Amino acid sequence: MGVLKVKNIKWSIDGANILNGINMDFKRGSVHAIIGPNGVGKTTLGNVIMGLDGYRDFEGDLVFNGRSIKGQDIYQRAKKGITMAWQEPARFEGLKVDKFIGAGVKGNKGKAVEDALEKVGMNPSDYFHRAVDKNLSGGERKKIELASILAIEPKLVILDEPDSGIDVASLQNIFNAVAYLKKQGTTVILITHSMEVLKHSEYAFLLCCGAVLKEGSVDEIGPYFENRCLPCEHVNEPEKNGARV
Amino acid sequence: MSTDDILKAASLHTAIKDKDTARLVINKDKIVDSNEVEGLQVTARQIKDGVDIHIRLRENTRVKKPVHLCFGVTHKKAVQKILLDVEIGENSTINIFSHCVFPNAIDVQHIMDAKIKVGKNARYFYTERHIHSEEGGIKVRPKARILLEEGARLKTIFELLSGRVGSIDIDYETTCLKDSVMEMTAKIDGRADDVIKIKEAGNLEGVNSRGVLISKVAVRDRAKAEIYNKLVANAEYARGHVDCKEIIQGDGQASAIPIVEVNNPRAQVTHEASIGSVDSKQLQTLMSRGLPEDKAVELIIEGLLS
Ligand SMILES: Nc1ncnc2c1ncn2[C@@H]1O[C@H](COP(=O)(O)OP(=O)(O)OP(=O)(O)O)[C@@H](O)[C@H]1O
Numbered sequence: 001m002g003v004l005k006v007k008n009i010k011w012s013i014d015g016a017n018i019l020n021g022i023n024m025d026f027k028r029g030s031v032h033a034i035i036g037p038n039g040v041g042k043t044t045l046g047n048v049i050m051g052l053d054g055y056r057d058f059e060g061d062l063v064f065n066g067r068s069i070k071g072q073d074i075y076q077r078a079k080k081g082i083t084m085a086w087q088e089p090a091r092f093e094g095l096k097v098d099k100f101i102g103a104g105v106k107g108n109k110g111k112a113v114e115d116a117l118e119k120v121g122m123n124p125s126d127y128f129h130r131a132v133d134k135n136l137s138g139g140e141r142k143k144i145e146l147a148s149i150l151a152i153e154p155k156l157v158i159l160d161e162p163d164s165g166i167d168v169a170s171l172q173n174i175f176n177a178v179a180y181l182k183k184q185g186t187t188v189i190l191i192t193h194s195m196e197v198l199k200h201s202e203y204a205f206l207l208c209c210g211a212v213l214k215e216g217s218v219d220e221i222g223p224y225f226e227n228r229c230l231p232c233e234h235v236n237e238p239e240k241n242g243a244r245v
Numbered sequence: 246m247s248t249d250d251i252l253k254a255a256s257l258h259t260a261i262k263d264k265d266t267a268r269l270v271i272n273k274d275k276i277v278d279s280n281e282v283e284g285l286q287v288t289a290r291q292i293k294d295g296v297d298i299h300i301r302l303r304e305n306t307r308v309k310k311p312v313h314l315c316f317g318v319t320h321k322k323a324v325q326k327i328l329l330d331v332e333i334g335e336n337s338t339i340n341i342f343s344h345c346v347f348p349n350a351i352d353v354q355h356i357m358d359a360k361i362k363v364g365k366n367a368r369y370f371y372t373e374r375h376i377h378s379e380e381g382g383i384k385v386r387p388k389a390r391i392l393l394e395e396g397a398r399l400k401t402i403f404e405l406l407s408g409r410v411g412s413i414d415i416d417y418e419t420t421c422l423k424d425s426v427m428e429m430t431a432k433i434d435g436r437a438d439d440v441i442k443i444k445e446a447g448n449l450e451g452v453n454s455r456g457v458l459i460s461k462v463a464v465r466d467r468a469k470a471e472i473y474n475k476l477v478a479n480a481e482y483a484r485g486h487v488d489c490k491e492i493i494q495g496d497g498q499a500s501a502i503p504i505v506e507v508n509n510p511r512a513q514v515t516h517e518a519s520i521g522s523v524d525s526k527q528l529q530t531l532m533s534r535g536l537p538e539d540k541a542v543e544l545i546i547e548g549l550l551s
């Protein structure tokens with residue numbers, strides 16, 4: 001059953017059309033990928049779904065659990081169980097890891113924070129009292145952001161390039177976390193341009209020029225992306241590459 | 246309210262019983278308790294409206310446990326003047342906690358005038374923690390003139406732990422000789438009609454001296470903050486940095502005047518200042534975890550000032 005429906009969403013800025021009528025249907029408890037080369041509008045779509053400032057004014061509709069969430073702000077969407085991990089996580093000067101991860105937790109914060117850190121392969125006692133700022137590496141901040149999502153047990157999560165800045169050894173922690181979310185019944189949206197990440201999804205949307213160029217199983221989308229999109233010299237001009245739009 | 250309450254507020258009731266912990270406890274202009282340890286001399290003399298204090302640390306002495314100075318005023322109305330003269334001998338180390346406790350203040354002035362000399366290769370760590378009343382009826386005027394001799398190190402932190410600022414006007418100036426290192430930090434959270442003025446200055450006079458001035462301030466409601474940071478580098482290989490962050494909410498007002506002056510081509514001073522509302526990415530991240538906007542702002546400010 002569709003938990004989130006993206007209905008013909010168009011979003012533009014300063015006269016540039018970035019999203020050009022996107023339709024997507026996300027199934028409850030499934031892992032989805034939104035894949036595409038740089039600059040095709042993946043993050044923009046994530047921002048629109050989360051309702052970030054500047055991204056709430058769009059054409060079309062967003063329907064979550066049968067109700068439109070258009071016009072709702074981030075907090076209202078978060079209360080419904082929607083959350084997002086940023087492509088480039090924020091730095092919080094001085095804010096301790098345990099406070100950050102525990103921020104949205106209801107109930108026993110300490111336990112939730114510890115469990116979440118362990119799930120992303122971080123030793124809680126090594127990180128509890130460090131600050132989520134420039135003293136953490138980019139990869140550490142990515143994992144801590146993911147932990148902050150695991151800790152709140154969301155209904156739907158957008159993970160924007162969860163593998164960026166993550167070393168090979170830690171990559172498996174990220175995929176384990178995705179598997180854990182799925183097991184919990186969370187609907188996962190992975191934004192990526194990596195084949196490796198794509199393999200961990202069940203269904204994929206291939207984006208080009210702010211529109212869905214193709215959608216289907218990973219077995220269908222994977223080879224197409226690898227053979228047609230990765231070598232493509234006409235990103236965001238799919239028709240020039242012989243694709244039917 | 247008694248001296249005991251001051252000690253409790255400053256979490257000093259255990260330290261006060263320890264014979265190995267040096268301390269000096271003042272209530273308004275009365276010396277309530279004092280203790281010295283090997284190599285450290287703490288003398289205090291009552292003066293009009295206050296106390297004149299001399300601290301001398303012998304050379305080559307490391308004071309193991311933190312030294313506690315407690316300046317309390319339990320009165321609602323009072324003036325408290327503290328004259329502080331500190332000399333730290335060569336190669337010595339001291340870590341001082343200064344607790345300024347004014348829990349009932351409606352009209353209290355706390356004026357501190359400090360002269361501090363940190364000897365060659367000595368280390369001086371000074372943390373000033375304030376506990377104020379919720380009324381904001383307090384004026385705090387700390388002034389310090391500090392000299393760091395060759396290779397000396399200084400680290401100062403000024404923070405308000407609880408209660409309202411009232412009016413704070415900090416004026417610290419440090420002169421750094423060859424190879425010395427100083428770091429001065431002030432963290433203050435202003436509300437209602439609090440007024441915060443911070444003037445921190447550093448003179449990097451010696452070759453290879455280093456200095457960092459840090460101010461972190463939040464102003465909410467109608468609070469005002471004025472931060473004046475000045476760092477002057479006059480010697481070869483002197484390095485300095487000024488870091489000023491001010492978060493404004495409501496009708497708060499803030500200004501930052503960083504002055505960096507470099508008079509030697511081999512010296513370098515950098516500065517960063519940011520004044521404004523909380524960072525929108527931080528705010529939106531926390532909101533996406535289910536925090537309402539005001540709670541998210543609180544947490545961001547708490548982090549900045551922690
Ligand atoms: N707020 C904005 N202001 C101006 N341009 C924007 C804004 N948001 C998105 N864009 C533009 O929209 C286009 C798509 O950007 P987006 O970040 O969504 O790409 P992406 O698919 O996530 O790319 P990448 O793989 O590099 O992360 C880009 O050209 C980008 O500059």
Ligand SMILES: [Mg+2]
Nearest residue numbers: 042043044087
């Ligand atoms: Mg992106």
